[in-house]
Amino acid sequence: MKTKRVNRIAAEIKKVISELILDSLRDPRISDMTTISHVKVSNDLSYADVYVSVLGDEKIKQDSIEGLENAKGFIKKELGQRLDLRHIPEVRFKIDDTVERGLHIEELISKLNDKSLQNE
16 A cells, blocks of 8 residues: 555554543543554555653553553444544554653763763
8 A cells, every 4th residue: 555645554553542531531540641652554555653752750651551551342333433444443552752762862962971071
């Protein structure tokens, strides 16, 4: 399938799931600091890997993923109603830790800068 169409579908899935997290999902396990960083859809549209960024410790992250996993049926039903597709992809939630890794790298760089300023 054309990558342009797959990317458009991924963007729409991201938009819909983000709206659902903000407005419709009432599971207390899902943290308020949960965002969808990006979505990858397979070329045959059978799977949509949804990368979720959650600020907090590991327990909060796991609880948020469990809450989203529990709401998969509702999410798939809503995707079916809002997207004009013959087949709705199977949604798979995955933790995206790029924000934490970026903050860690930034912290390391600032420590190195502080050390180099002290050595001058």
